[in-house]
Amino acid sequence: MSPREAVRVALQALAANRLRSALTTLGVLIGVMSVVLLVAIGQGARSEITSAIEGLGSNLLFVLPGDGDFGSGPTRSRFVLDDVERIDQRLPGAQRRTAGSTVGAETLQVDGERVSASVQAVTASYPDVLNRELARGQLFTESDVVTSRRTAVLGASVAEELFARQDPIGRQVSIGGVQFRVTGVLTRIGGDGSPFGPDQDRTALVPITTGQRLFGVDRLDSIFVRASSTAAVDADREVIRAALGERLDEDEFSVVSQDEIIGVVGDILAILTGVLAAIAGISLLVGGVGVSNIMLVSVSERTREIGLRKALGARTRDITAQFLLEAVALTALGGLIGLGLGIGGSHLVAAFAPVPAEVTWWSVALALGTSVAVGLVFGVLPARRAGKLDPVEALRRD
Amino acid sequence: MSDPVLLTADAVERVYRLGRDIEVPALRGVSFAVDRGEYVAIVGSSGSGKSTLLNLLGVLDRPTSGQVRYDGRDVREMGDTDLAALRNRRIGFVFQSFHLLPRLTAVDNVALPLIYRPGTPRSRRDAAVRALTQVGLADRLEHRPTELSGGQQQRVAIARALVTDPALILADEPTGNLDSVTGLDIMTLLEQLQSERGTALVVITHEHQIAQRAQRTIELRDGLVVSEAPA
Ligand SMILES: Nc1ncnc2c1ncn2[C@@H]1O[C@H](COP(=O)(O)OP(=O)(O)OP(=O)(O)O)[C@@H](O)[C@H]1O
Ligand SMILES: [Mg+2]
Numbered sequence: 001m002s003p004r005e006a007v008r009v010a011l012q013a014l015a016a017n018r019l020r021s022a023l024t025t026l027g028v029l030i031g032v033m034s035v036v037l038l039v040a041i042g043q044g045a046r047s048e049i050t051s052a053i054e055g056l057g058s059n060l061l062f063v064l065p066g067d068g069d070f071g072s073g074p075t076r077s078r079f080v081l082d083d084v085e086r087i088d089q090r091l092p093g094a095q096r097r098t099a100g101s102t103v104g105a106e107t108l109q110v111d112g113e114r115v116s117a118s119v120q121a122v123t124a125s126y127p128d129v130l131n132r133e134l135a136r137g138q139l140f141t142e143s144d145v146v147t148s149r150r151t152a153v154l155g156a157s158v159a160e161e162l163f164a165r166q167d168p169i170g171r172q173v174s175i176g177g178v179q180f181r182v183t184g185v186l187t188r189i190g191g192d193g194s195p196f197g198p199d200q201d202r203t204a205l206v207p208i209t210t211g212q213r214l215f216g217v218d219r220l221d222s223i224f225v226r227a228s229s230t231a232a233v234d235a236d237r238e239v240i241r242a243a244l245g246e247r248l249d250e251d252e253f254s255v256v257s258q259d260e261i262i263g264v265v266g267d268i269l270a271i272l273t274g275v276l277a278a279i280a281g282i283s284l285l286v287g288g289v290g291v292s293n294i295m296l297v298s299v300s301e302r303t304r305e306i307g308l309r310k311a312l313g314a315r316t317r318d319i320t321a322q323f324l325l326e327a328v329a330l331t332a333l334g335g336l337i338g339l340g341l342g343i344g345g346s347h348l349v350a351a352f353a354p355v356p357a358e359v360t361w362w363s364v365a366l367a368l369g370t371s372v373a374v375g376l377v378f379g380v381l382p383a384r385r386a387g388k389l390d391p392v393e394a395l396r397r398d
Numbered sequence: 399m400s401d402p403v404l405l406t407a408d409a410v411e412r413v414y415r416l417g418r419d420i421e422v423p424a425l426r427g428v429s430f431a432v433d434r435g436e437y438v439a440i441v442g443s444s445g446s447g448k449s450t451l452l453n454l455l456g457v458l459d460r461p462t463s464g465q466v467r468y469d470g471r472d473v474r475e476m477g478d479t480d481l482a483a484l485r486n487r488r489i490g491f492v493f494q495s496f497h498l499l500p501r502l503t504a505v506d507n508v509a510l511p512l513i514y515r516p517g518t519p520r521s522r523r524d525a526a527v528r529a530l531t532q533v534g535l536a537d538r539l540e541h542r543p544t545e546l547s548g549g550q551q552q553r554v555a556i557a558r559a560l561v562t563d564p565a566l567i568l569a570d571e572p573t574g575n576l577d578s579v580t581g582l583d584i585m586t587l588l589e590q591l592q593s594e595r596g597t598a599l600v601v602i603t604h605e606h607q608i609a610q611r612a613q614r615t616i617e618l619r620d621g622l623v624v625s626e627a628p629a
Binding site for chain 2: 002016304308310311312315317390392
């Protein structure tokens with residue numbers, strides 16, 4: 001039997017039992033749809049987080065407490081404000097390239113309006129080092145830091161929620177019960193509150209010394225250093241190590257580059273995406289079992305047909321191929337429809353939900369390949385059973 | 399083609415096994431030959447082994463012992479592919495219960511054996527239409543089996559048997575499900591093929607009337623040939 005003929009026969013048999021074929025293919029359809037959709041969401045999250053980190057500007061070095069092993073528990077920071085100065089003095093160039101911050105969650109209040117936000121106590125160099133721009137007004141100065149002025153720069157969301165359309169500059173805001181004067185508003189970063197990170201615009205910057213007093217701490221959570229170029233990243237890292245090494249043990253701090261963080265985040269999300277895909281893959285398997293089941297029913301229903309075809313000159317191989325093709329046609333059809341729904345669903349999610357979604361070519365290839373493979377694997381048993389039927393016995397059946 | 403003998407059965411035995419140790423000997427040493435273009439009737443009481451014999455001649459089954467030879471070749475030495483090719487090219491079957499595929503039209507049913515040999519859909523359809531015309535169903539091409547009478551269904555089955563231009567048509571009680579008038583029509587059609595196309599015809603029948611029309615009658619009893627007589 002020619003391959004073309006075999007495909008025609010298989011499709012004819014499926015068309016003869018439309019409802020059953022549709023129901024059988026549902027498992028594979030849902031499996032493929034979930035693989036494509038879940039991988040798209042995982043991929044979308046990954047690129048969103050990556051671009052958020054990249055949005056901080058390139059060549060950034062993060063100085064974090066602890067030995068830098070993501071597996072170990074949180075470590076208390078031992079950084080102090082002097083460390084920022086210490087590092088900056090060792091780095092080449094006159095420009096300030098080091099910033100420090102410590103973060104706390106506080107309630108901000110203006111008249112009746114209350115907003116909770118992450119309040120970042122930072123050095124005056126923070127916006128330059130971390131690429132944050134002010135939409136209006138200005139940041140506090142180094143002398144504000146020295147004198148622990150109570151001034152604040154609000155994130156775009158916070159400013160909007162507290163002051164609506166009024167100009168916040170010069171107004172008073174209560175942060176954690178202490179009055180601050182608003183001197184500026186940050187440019188909106190966007191990405192409004194995806195589930196994968198805090199809203200970057202729901203924040204307020206205050207001078208580091210003021211913030212430390214507010215939070216009741218004398219430490220910094222982290223230190224940021226902008227290298228002058230990609231080539232300088234490694235050299236700067238050594239300078240930072242040496243500077244901090246004078247005061248701290250080697251395992252009390254670590255210096256990681258932006259690329260390393262993106263790499264780690266990427267790895268974590270790749271694992272997450274893989275797990276999601278595997279779970280969806282299980283539903284593909286279940287779908288395959290359903291296909292196997294229905295094909296067995298089909299073989300037993302069409303025993304006489306099989307006997308007849310053999311009497312008319314079909315080889316064992318022709319019969320086996322016919323049923324195998326039917327199984328593959330079922331799963332491939334389910335795979336194609338599932339793919340369509342998965343892609344459509346990803347676009348819907350991307351358009352209407354705060355979850356980003358990006359369909360990747362490999363998830364499409366994987367899903368289609370798997371659905372064909374599922375058809376082959378789960379079609380083999382029924383198809384072989386059909387091929388092996390004894391024609392005399394088969395023809396006698398009614 | 400000089401050898402007039404188409405097939406031979408030589409001391410053919412067929413024992414069915416039921417479970418472990420129950421053996422049913424359906425054929426107990428049957429020998430005879432069928433010549434090219436010959437018309438043979440097989441008669442015998444129910445359970446005498448007629449269908450068993452026909453299945454062996456149609457190479458749907460293999461003998462427990464003894465030989466079935468086609469054109470001198472022992473069937474036991476053929477593999478699945480050879481046997482399938484033999485059935486497809488040399489043998490046409492006509493069954494008591496027609497065995498048409500219900501979801502296919504008459505033309506598609508008739509074209510069914512042709513999909514197991516090279517050829518285009520076009521050529522298959524043409525051949526099927528010719529065969530259906532030959533059995534008088536040119537006006538029923540697109541009917542499904544349920545839309546045809548019993549006699550018409552058997553005509554479709556005969557068209558399916560002759561569409562491959564076989565050397566032998568094997569018919570197991572082809573009139574068994576038909577009334578006597580229609581049955582006679584069917585037999586006339588089969589005999590016409592035999593005489594006009596030179597196709598050998600082996601028919602199992604219960605009816606003496608039909609057996610008498612054959613060139614030769616083989617009578618089976620309890621798995622043995624008890625008489626072999628020219629009609
Ligand atoms: N698959 C089988 N398993 C066991 N015994 C069988 C099988 N097929 C046939 N037999 C037995 O073999 C014997 C011959 O059967 P067969 O079908 O050849 O008879 P028959 O002459 O065609 O009868 P009928 O005229 O009723 O069709 C019977 O005794 C039957 O019970
Ligand atoms: Mg019988």
